[in-house]
Amino acid sequence: MGIQILLHLTVMLVLAPLLFGIIGKTKALFAGRWGAPLFQPYYDIIKFFKKGNVYSTTTTWIFQVAPLVYLATILVSSLLIPFGGLKAPVYFWGDFILFIYISGLSRYFIIIGALDTGSSFEGMGASREATFSCLAEIVLALDFIILAILSKQLILSEMVGGTILSSWPLFGPVLLLVGLSYFLVLLVESARIPIDDPTTHLELTMIHEVMFLDHSGWDLACVSYASMMKFFVLGSLFVNILIPFHNLSAILQTVVFGVGMIGLAIIVGIVESCIARLRLNRIPELIIGAFVLALVGLLIILIKGV
Amino acid sequence: MNFFLYSLAFLVFSVFLMLFSARLKKITSGIFLCSLIVGSVLAIISAIKVLVNQTSLDYHAALRMPIGEFYLGLDALSAFFVFTISVLFLMSGIYGYFYLQDCEKKNLNAHYSIYNLCLVFLLILVTAKNAVLFLIAWEMVTVCAYFMIIFYDQQKVVRKAGYLYLIAAHTGTFCLFIMFLLMQHNTVLSGGQAGSMNFDQMLLTPFSLPLAGLIFVLAILGFGVKTGFMPMHIWLPHAHPVAPSHVSAILSGVIIKIGIYGLLRIILIIKDFPQWCAVLLLFIGMISGVGGVLYALGQHEIKKLLAYHSIENIGIITLGLGIGLWGQINQNEMVALLGYAGALLHVFNHAVFKGLLFLSAGSVIKATHTGEMDKLGGLLKYLPWTGHLFLIGAVSICGLPLFNGFISEWLVYRALFENMFQFKINAIVFCSLAIIALSLIGGLAIACFAKAFGAIFLGNSRCLDNKQLKENSLFIAPMIVLGGICLWIGLFPKTMVSFVLRAASVVSAVNLSPIKQSAIISPLITMGFVLALLILTIVILGLLKKISMNFSCTKKAQTWGCGYSLPTSRMQYTASSFAEPILRIFRNILGFTVKGNKPSGYFPKEERISAHVVEVSEEFIFKPIFQGIQFLASKLKIIQVGFVQLYLLYIIAFLLLLLIWKIV
Numbered sequence A: 001m002g003i004q005i006l007l008h009l010t011v012m013l014v015l016a017p018l019l020f021g022i023i024g025k026t027k028a029l030f031a032g033r034w035g036a037p038l039f040q041p042y043y044d045i046i047k048f049f050k051k052g053n054v055y056s057t058t059t060t061w062i063f064q065v066a067p068l069v070y071l072a073t074i075l076v077s078s079l080l081i082p083f084g085g086l087k088a089p090v091y092f093w094g095d096f097i098l099f100i101y102i103s104g105l106s107r108y109f110i111i112i113g114a115l116d117t118g119s120s121f122e123g124m125g126a127s128r129e130a131t132f133s134c135l136a137e138i139v140l141a142l143d144f145i146i147l148a149i150l151s152k153q154l155i156l157s158e159m160v161g162g163t164i165l166s167s168w169p170l171f172g173p174v175l176l177l178v179g180l181s182y183f184l185v186l187l188v189e190s191a192r193i194p195i196d197d198p199t200t201h202l203e204l205t206m207i208h209e210v211m212f213l214d215h216s217g218w219d220l221a222c223v224s225y226a227s228m229m230k231f232f233v234l235g236s237l238f239v240n241i242l243i244p245f246h247n248l249s250a251i252l253q254t255v256v257f258g259v260g261m262i263g264l265a266i267i268v269g270i271v272e273s274c275i276a277r278l279r280l281n282r283i284p285e286l287i288i289g290a291f292v293l294a295l296v297g298l299l300i301i302l303i304k305g306v
Numbered sequence B: 001m002n003f004f005l006y007s008l009a010f011l012v013f014s015v016f017l018m019l020f021s022a023r024l025k026k027i028t029s030g031i032f033l034c035s036l037i038v039g040s041v042l043a044i045i046s047a048i049k050v051l052v053n054q055t056s057l058d059y060h061a062a063l064r065m066p067i068g069e070f071y072l073g074l075d076a077l078s079a080f081f082v083f084t085i086s087v088l089f090l091m092s093g094i095y096g097y098f099y100l101q102d103c104e105k106k107n108l109n110a111h112y113s114i115y116n117l118c119l120v121f122l123l124i125l126v127t128a129k130n131a132v133l134f135l136i137a138w139e140m141v142t143v144c145a146y147f148m149i150i151f152y153d154q155q156k157v158v159r160k161a162g163y164l165y166l167i168a169a170h171t172g173t174f175c176l177f178i179m180f181l182l183m184q185h186n187t188v189l190s191g192g193q194a195g196s197m198n199f200d201q202m203l204l205t206p207f208s209l210p211l212a213g214l215i216f217v218l219a220i221l222g223f224g225v226k227t228g229f230m231p232m233h234i235w236l237p238h239a240h241p242v243a244p245s246h247v248s249a250i251l252s253g254v255i256i257k258i259g260i261y262g263l264l265r266i267i268l269i270i271k272d273f274p275q276w277c278a279v280l281l282l283f284i285g286m287i288s289g290v291g292g293v294l295y296a297l298g299q300h301e302i303k304k305l306l307a308y309h310s311i312e313n314i315g316i317i318t319l320g321l322g323i324g325l326w327g328q329i330n331q332n333e334m335v336a337l338l339g340y341a342g343a344l345l346h347v348f349n350h351a352v353f354k355g356l357l358f359l360s361a362g363s364v365i366k367a368t369h370t371g372e373m374d375k376l377g378g379l380l381k382y383l384p385w386t387g388h389l390f391l392i393g394a395v396s397i398c399g400l401p402l403f404n405g406f407i408s409e410w411l412v413y414r415a416l417f418e419n420m421f422q423f424k425i426n427a428i429v430f431c432s433l434a435i436i437a438l439s440l441i442g443g444l445a446i447a448c449f450a451k452a453f454g455a456i457f458l459g460n461s462r463c464l465d466n467k468q469l470k471e472n473s474l475f476i477a478p479m480i481v482l483g484g485i486c487l488w489i490g491l492f493p494k495t496m497v498s499f500v501l502r503a504a505s506v507v508s509a510v511n512l513s514p515i516k517q518s519a520i521i522s523p524l525i526t527m528g529f530v531l532a533l534l535i536l537t538i539v540i541l542g543l544l545k546k547i548s549m550n551f552s553c554t555k556k557a558q559t560w561g562c563g564y565s566l567p568t569s570r571m572q573y574t575a576s577s578f579a580e581p582i583l584r585i586f587r588n589i590l591g592f593t594v595k596g597n598k599p600s601g602y603f604p605k606e607e608r609i610s611a612h613v614v615e616v617s618e619e620f621i622f623k624p625i626f627q628g629i630q631f632l633a634s635k636l637k638i639i640q641v642g643f644v645q646l647y648l649l650y651i652i653a654f655l656l657l658l659l660i661w662k663i664v
Helices: A002-030 A040-050 A061-078 A095-115 A120-151 A164-189 A217-242 A250-274 A280-304 B002-020 B025-053 B076-099 B108-127 B131-152 B156-186 B199-204 B209-227 B236-242 B245-255 B257-270 B275-297 B302-329 B333-368 B384-397 B404-420 B425-457 B476-491 B494-508 B514-551 B575-585 B616-639 B644-663
Strands: A053-056 B057-064 B069-074 B554-557 B593-596 B609-612
Touching (some): A002 A040, A002 A217, A002 A250, A040 A217, A053 A061, A053 A217, A061 A095, A061 A217, A061 B514, A095 A120, A095 B384, A095 B404, A095 B425, A095 B514, A120 B425, A120 B575, A164 A217, A164 A280, A217 A250, A280 B425, B002 B025, B002 B057, B025 B069, B025 B076, B025 B108, B025 B494, B069 B076, B069 B108, B076 B108, B076 B245, B076 B257, B076 B333, B076 B476, B108 B131, B108 B245, B108 B257, B131 B156, B131 B236, B131 B245, B156 B199, B156 B209, B156 B236, B156 B257, B199 B257, B209 B275, B236 B245, B236 B302, B245 B257, B245 B302, B245 B333, B257 B333, B275 B425, B275 B575, B302 B333, B302 B404, B302 B425, B333 B384, B333 B404, B333 B476, B333 B494, B333 B514, B384 B404, B384 B425, B384 B476, B404 B425, B404 B476, B404 B514, B425 B575, B476 B514, B494 B514
Antiparallel strands (some): B057 B069, B593 B609
């Protein structure tokens, strides 16, 4: 058990920044540039870890602890998801509820961490984060409802594993709809274009990134590392839903999983290159769109019966 | 049973003692503290004994009552509520004892004795086995609570809120009278005689489904007004903010829950309900839950915000009840157990964390003399205990892992999901709706408590000079106990979950086999392991950070103002602006409006802007109804002219009418 957990965490800790490198490379290629090296995110994180910290006199311990809680919750929630051949090391009946709520815990802490600085920009980002994540959570809940009905399971690794293969021939369209709506949730939760632009220069238009204006050194390293791993965790769930590979051998599964993750990163890169960021007041409409997609999936199940 | 009766006797004795020793203030408050501690500890012991041994106890008193008999019984359901009530009353009472120390001018003795009297009647209420006794206790609790709410009765707004509470509570009681009469009418004694008011007899007689439905609707109306189901909740946001904080805590933690107890008792007695009753409960839960938290987001005053959150939590409890009833109707034992257990555990959890939050709010108000969130800020440094305990309460009420709120929400979620595995279309539809509502409640609650905690305790002070604030350390102790209970249930839920499962098995009449019990509890133990892992990870990361900080430099600076060099604390994001994006999305439901003008021109003048939500059910449902009643009543003035002779004539005319009716 202990070794499994460590292996799981190591895989994620090592591979998560690579996805961001791939996204960056894809975007650069689309823009006709050669771009930063593939391993740039690693260099960034190492650089942040080496830097000293600057703390605002307004802040309390909450500001310092929030990045740690953020990182820790992502690490723990990754234990509930299988990575290809690596089975989920921890599982129990109803663990996906913990998965949703543990991300709520990290969100709560980064929001109050942002409010702790007393900066109006960070307050603004916190307010937007609270609004959009709370809408995205509904879509996530609906996706999980469909997966639970199809798999007759309440264990996250089983809901996206084993039985999903047998549902593909019968409920292919439903799973595609779930995958699509989940993809939009993934974009919202990991703060990518078209919801949020992490590379924008204007604080007024940011959502997620503006909450970390005052973070420096270790805290900034934790936050950016955690964001990369959050993308990895959410992305691996996406790959598990969409690519039915669960009866292959462990090595093949891992290969398929790896290819799927790289594919996901490239898709996100392409989406970011082709679409502009949405206006803030249009974002709820996008999330409601994702909700409707999942709802159509549920209706198909209701009409067809299980 | 002995412990329970001793507790009652002790408390009753103390009530009289306190009234008679009114002159000696020191002695009275000493009596209050001692009697409260002894009385509630005895009640807690008796409740735990029943919950552990799984035996129910009965007590028939020899004393004759006008109608019915003095008949008390402690089964697992009653014991669970006795436990909840005693724990919160004990903690709030100790807090209140210190909180009211500086109110020298008030008649504290009366307040103390009414506090104990309220506890006595609450304990009788949840153990009464006779409908008349139940109603007497119900009314007495209402009256005691009224006197506690109007503690600061020199203010007009307090008197008005108390009056509203009294009217609302009595309107509900009217439905309860009809309900119990119907139940009595249906109950037939063995000798073929008229009905009985004893719950035992009612339990033995079968109720036809339509009658059960009618009784259920009356119960929802009667209990719902006090409990604060969404369209009938109007008294809550008025009464909670004006009461002293420890009274708000027990109002929100205990007194609104007795309606839930009443509903559970009715479900236990009648057993068979039509399917739509469960659907009705689920819908009430969804409306109260989502509506409560949305209105809470629109509030600017801390205690009013907490009052709306009580409605939200009642919504979660009702969702649990609804899904439990659904399972009971469809003979799905697991769902019934999970649903009721989730609802009951949330009753206890809500009592604990909402008590904690109200007590912390009281501590803030005591120190700053205001509850307006947009005036406060940065209190965490100056009121550290209060701030951290408020944080514990806030994380718990959002239902986040590590604390108790998550355990009960997990049980409710699990009941909803398991109910979908039967693959009936209506089950999938209603359960999906409920799950979506529950997750929306969760997300909105996070936003709301990030707003409340952030605005009050983080950042810089917006108006006040924080440096002069002092924390009263005396009333922190009961808050620490409540915070500890939150953490204890969150990490080690086994004991409390097994208690609520026993109560749930009594309500649903499902035999609690060890297999079922372990199927419910063993995932929670694994979850405890995951949560321990989470804490371990945070600690390891913290240590790593501490070590690495030794090698790099740490500087202090001002918060970065994005290039603006003279930021003031009034430029911080306010609680109203934090909630604005969400309220704007739901503006049509809430009647959310922003008043005021934006500054314009090169040299803008001073402008004001303010955001409000409209209480829809108060403005558009109850106000028109009561205005209509007032209008009709004013028309009746025609027959009231002030001549005694005329009134005598009315009486004679009425008697004649009666005579004619009797003859014909």
